Amino acid sequence: MFSAYIIHLLILIGIYMILSLSLQLAMGYSGLLNLGHVAFYAIGAYVSALLALAGVPFWICIILAGLVAMLFGFLLAIPTNKLKGDYLALATLGFTFVVYAVTLNWTDLTRGPLGLPGIPKPVLFGISFSDNLHFLFLTITIAIISYLIIKQIARSPFGKALQAARDDELAAEILGKNTFKLKSYSLAISAFFAGIAGSLYAHYITFIDPSSFTIMQLIPVLAIVIIGGLASLEGTLLAAIILTLIPEPLRFIGFPSSIIGPARQIIYALILLLILIFRPRGFFGKVKLE
Amino acid sequence: MLKLEKVKKYFGGIKAVDGCSFAIAPKKITALIGPNGSGKTTIFNLISGILKCDSGRIFLGDKNITNLSPHKISNLGLSRVFQQAHLFDNLSIEENMSIAIDNEDMKFVKNLLGLNRISKEKKQKIKEALNKVGLEKSPQHLCGELSYGQKRLVELARAIINPHRLLILDEPVAGVNPKLREKIIKILKDLEKAGETVLLIEHDMNFTFSVANRIVVMDAGQVIAEGTPANIKNNKQVLEAYLGD
Amino acid sequence: MFLQLLINSLIAGAIYALVASGFSLIYSTCKFVHFAHGAVVAFSAYIAYLLFSIWGLNFWLAVILAIIFGAFLGWLINVLVYRPLRRKKSSSVILLIAGFATLIILESLILMFFGADVKTIDFIQTAEGLEFFGAIITPLQIVIVIVSVILFILLFLLMKKTRIGKAMRAVADNTEVAEIVGISAERIHSWSFIIGSAIAGIGGILIGLEQNLEPTMGTNLVIKGFTAAIIGGIGSVPGAVLGSFLLGAAENFGIWYLPSGYKDAIAFVILFIFLLFRSQGILGIKKS
Numbered sequence: 001m002f003s004a005y006i007i008h009l010l011i012l013i014g015i016y017m018i019l020s021l022s023l024q025l026a027m028g029y030s031g032l033l034n035l036g037h038v039a040f041y042a043i044g045a046y047v048s049a050l051l052a053l054a055g056v057p058f059w060i061c062i063i064l065a066g067l068v069a070m071l072f073g074f075l076l077a078i079p080t081n082k083l084k085g086d087y088l089a090l091a092t093l094g095f096t097f098v099v100y101a102v103t104l105n106w107t108d109l110t111r112g113p114l115g116l117p118g119i120p121k122p123v124l125f126g127i128s129f130s131d132n133l134h135f136l137f138l139t140i141t142i143a144i145i146s147y148l149i150i151k152q153i154a155r156s157p158f159g160k161a162l163q164a165a166r167d168d169e170l171a172a173e174i175l176g177k178n179t180f181k182l183k184s185y186s187l188a189i190s191a192f193f194a195g196i197a198g199s200l201y202a203h204y205i206t207f208i209d210p211s212s213f214t215i216m217q218l219i220p221v222l223a224i225v226i227i228g229g230l231a232s233l234e235g236t237l238l239a240a241i242i243l244t245l246i247p248e249p250l251r252f253i254g255f256p257s258s259i260i261g262p263a264r265q266i267i268y269a270l271i272l273l274l275i276l277i278f279r280p281r282g283f284f285g286k287v288k289l290e
Numbered sequence: 291m292l293k294l295e296k297v298k299k300y301f302g303g304i305k306a307v308d309g310c311s312f313a314i315a316p317k318k319i320t321a322l323i324g325p326n327g328s329g330k331t332t333i334f335n336l337i338s339g340i341l342k343c344d345s346g347r348i349f350l351g352d353k354n355i356t357n358l359s360p361h362k363i364s365n366l367g368l369s370r371v372f373q374q375a376h377l378f379d380n381l382s383i384e385e386n387m388s389i390a391i392d393n394e395d396m397k398f399v400k401n402l403l404g405l406n407r408i409s410k411e412k413k414q415k416i417k418e419a420l421n422k423v424g425l426e427k428s429p430q431h432l433c434g435e436l437s438y439g440q441k442r443l444v445e446l447a448r449a450i451i452n453p454h455r456l457l458i459l460d461e462p463v464a465g466v467n468p469k470l471r472e473k474i475i476k477i478l479k480d481l482e483k484a485g486e487t488v489l490l491i492e493h494d495m496n497f498t499f500s501v502a503n504r505i506v507v508m509d510a511g512q513v514i515a516e517g518t519p520a521n522i523k524n525n526k527q528v529l530e531a532y533l534g535d
Numbered sequence: 536m537f538l539q540l541l542i543n544s545l546i547a548g549a550i551y552a553l554v555a556s557g558f559s560l561i562y563s564t565c566k567f568v569h570f571a572h573g574a575v576v577a578f579s580a581y582i583a584y585l586l587f588s589i590w591g592l593n594f595w596l597a598v599i600l601a602i603i604f605g606a607f608l609g610w611l612i613n614v615l616v617y618r619p620l621r622r623k624k625s626s627s628v629i630l631l632i633a634g635f636a637t638l639i640i641l642e643s644l645i646l647m648f649f650g651a652d653v654k655t656i657d658f659i660q661t662a663e664g665l666e667f668f669g670a671i672i673t674p675l676q677i678v679i680v681i682v683s684v685i686l687f688i689l690l691f692l693l694m695k696k697t698r699i700g701k702a703m704r705a706v707a708d709n710t711e712v713a714e715i716v717g718i719s720a721e722r723i724h725s726w727s728f729i730i731g732s733a734i735a736g737i738g739g740i741l742i743g744l745e746q747n748l749e750p751t752m753g754t755n756l757v758i759k760g761f762t763a764a765i766i767g768g769i770g771s772v773p774g775a776v777l778g779s780f781l782l783g784a785a786e787n788f789g790i791w792y793l794p795s796g797y798k799d800a801i802a803f804v805i806l807f808i809f810l811l812f813r814s815q816g817i818l819g820i821k822k823s
Contacts, residue, residue, distance in 0.1 A: 002308060003323045008305035009822055022614065032748075033628055033632075034597065035635075062412060062805060076661050077805060079811050080811075083810060083811070084813070085625050085626070085627060085628050086376055086567070086628060086809050089628060089632075090568065090630055090631075090758075090761060090806065090810070091806065091807055091810045091811075093758070093808055094758065094803035094804075094806045095803075095807075097758065097799060097800065097803045098763065098800050098803050098804065100406065100798070100804075101796065101799055101800035104796060105794055105797055105800075106798035112485075124448060135526070136505065140345070146525075149402070152402060153401070153402060156395075156401035156402070156404065156406070157389075157394060157395030157406060157408065158395050158396070158397075158398055158402070159401070160385050160388070160389060160395060160529050161389055161395040161396060163378065163380060163381055164378040164381060164386075164389045166380075167377075167379050167380050167381065168377065168378055168379075170340065170360075170372075170376060171372070171376035172361075172368050172378075172389070173339075173340075173360035173364070173379065174338060174340075174360055174364055174369075174372075174376070175361075175389060175390045175448070175452050176361050176364035176365040176393055176453075177389070177393070177395075177396060178359075178361045178362055178396065179361070181396065182396075185398055211722070214751075215754060216639065219635075219639050222632065222635075226632070231380070241373075251712050258647075258650065258651070259647055261646070262643035262644070262646040262647045263643070264641050265639050265640075265642075265643040266639075268641045268646075269636040269639040269640045269643070270636075270640060272632070272633075272634055272635065272636045273636045273640075275615060275618065276395040276625070276629055276633050276636075277616075277619050277620060277623070277633075280623070282627060284642065286380060287380050289626065289628065289629055289632075290626045290628060
């Protein structure tokens with residue numbers, strides 16, 4: 001029983017890692033304060049769940065989840081290209097609300113507030129991942145691949161160009177860099193991995209509804225990215241572990257679940273506030289949040 | 291090399307650039323001078339595409355670059371140094387240079403597959419460029435931590451290494467100490483010897499007359515005189531423009 | 536039908552304006568997006584509910600206490616969260632994220648204490664609506680419109696005629712210059728939060744009377760308030776009021792064409808359009 005609980009936590013950590021590493025690419029490396037990340041996560045979860053319920057094999061579901069989210073990343077990049085700072089944050093946050101409204105109201109497709117139950121557990125190469133231990137291996141594998149790809153992007157010359165555009169967009173343009181291309185690629189890749197994380201979540205929990213993807217879900221991810229420190233992937237991994245574990249003791253104190261939910265949010269939001277006030281660079285941050 | 295034809299830019303009612311036409315010759319250092327507010331920096335912003343012209347045309351070589359986006363103009367052969375430092379503060383000196391050297395970094399798939407490590411030749415080129423400005427010792431230093439003078443030098447080196455046909459410099463010696471000034475004069479002279487085409491804005495007349503081969507004088511958004519430094523020194527109109535206010 | 540939609544627009548606009556005017560007032564003097572403003576609205580409404588519906592206090596006393604509570608909460612957020620950040624010269628983005636975190640904390644507290652289910656303040660029994668020309672308006676809705684109009688007039692007079700109002704406008708115009716002539720910007724920031732939050736409190740109570748109370752109502756409202764402020768020109772209180780009525784109209788006429796579930800999405804689409812429209816040309820490629 002206890003080991004089942006540990007496995008469950010590790011799976012959640014894995015999903016949070018993918019989600020926050022991808023946000024780190026947009027926020028830390030490209031300076032895009034994207035508060036619409038949860039929307040990509042939702043898109044990935046819904047695409048994957050709907051396809052799987054229609055009988056499509058898992059590997060196609062998860063890849064399409066990433067690709068559709070990526071497409072929306074590109075689409076969001078076009079109108080938000082010229083926006084900076086607060087305006088970009090609010091426009092992307094608005095995107096989260098629009099996606100939420102669509103999942104809630106397009107009942108023919110998403111069943112609205114009833115949600116999508118019975119999402120099948122993944123089967124890959126004839127191996128079923130219905131067992132949580134197996135699912136953990138799958139999650140860890142995908143998390144490691146995501147980390148390696150994002151790491152590769154971040155330290156390649158392309159990643160340096162992203163950081164250049166983050167530090168000084170005008171100078172990057174003057175040196176011949178198409179900063180719109182840089183920013184839209186960054187947002188799209190970030191969205192791709194958020195979509196992958198959404199797919200994993202949907203197939204793990206086997207039930208999704210619009211309430212799984214409100215801006216409340218943004219707080220832990222945002223907290224992980226900022227606490228780990230901008231432009232630090234290792235910091236993000238560590239923060240994902242720590243922040244997923246921190247609220248867990250609440251369970252053992254014996255609070256009812258109606259208290260634990262909001263209490264978790266309060267803990268995350270409070271940690272985020274304290275870090276902004278006392279250590280805005282996070283623990284391993286290389287860049288100031290601006 | 292660079293030709294402006296009746297370029298206009300108004301900000302509301304202010305005629306920042308009002309029908310400005312001039313051309314600069316290749317392999318020469320041309321200085322754009324004029325009193326404060328005569329529209330010099332606006333001209334630079336129009337040339338580099340940061341601002342859009344209200345009317346008129348700008349040519350770089352035989353290419354019409356009017357109102358193209360800055361990165362396109364840059365890739366057609368323009369390199370610029372700003373008046374204030376515009377370095378990538380969280381990147382090292384070397385990284386700042388390697389971003390400028392070419393556009394390999396924009397090829398996403400190649401980068402994703404790790405097929406484009408920075409080559410030895412590139413590193414060598416960067417080293418040489420830093421050598422010229424005397425900053426070769428600590429290429430790993432973050433640019434945000436450099437002194438004002440060092441920042442100016444990195445920016446100059448970065449603009450030089452950025453592939454270009456025309457280099458434009460906005461007040462390259464503003465606020466630098468005399469020693470650094472000498473250094474920058476020497477760098478510019480070397481550029482001229484190497485056959486580079488340079489257009490610069492400068493308020494410091496001693497500096498301007500010591501490095502420029504040709505001078506274009508602006509006042510109230512228009513070109514009022516053009517010629518060699520000797521011509522300009524004795525031009526009545528120029529004196530009036532400077533002393534009139 | 537048209538008249539009914541017009542009336543609905545007017546009521547929605549009045550409610551948004553109560554949120555947007557306070558928000559805009561705070562934005563104008565402090566120059567950042569006070570995201571937690573929505574939580575002040577929601578919390579005030581819940582306090583009114585607690586005092587009146589649960590503890591059975593006299594209604595008007597409950598209302599006054601709830602407004603005072605709203606003002607106090609706004610002031611407290613400024614002192615505990617924003618002031619330390621401003622002292623560290625944090626960017627407006629950090630203030631926005633901090634406001635967002637504060638909003639989540641307050642909403643979660645509401646959720647903990649009051650639960651997720653919808654609440655109503657049953658002061659006015661659902662009265663018969665008055666009918667004119669086929670459109671229906673309830674007495675409460677008339678009260679909402681009247682109260683908000685009175686508040687806007689008072690706010691306008693406060694800004695134009697009183698010393699504190701003039702100081703606020705000075706700080707909004709140029710904080711440094713205002714400080715040089717001896718106005719304490721910190722004090723003005725505090726007053727902006729107190730006044731803006733008191734209006735938010737009144738708004739919260741009126742919303743609580745007219746609609747239901749939900750823990751997440753604040754998030755929705757602050758986005759609406761922000762959208763209204765953007766439409767009208769951010770930082771301008773009259774602009775925010777105008778923007779609110781336009782937003783109310785856009786939403787209510789919009790659901791003529793769209794399912795009513797998309798009502799909220801309309802605001803965000805408008806927000807999008809306006810953010811783009813504003814930034815083009817103004818920001819250009821310049822670093823903001």
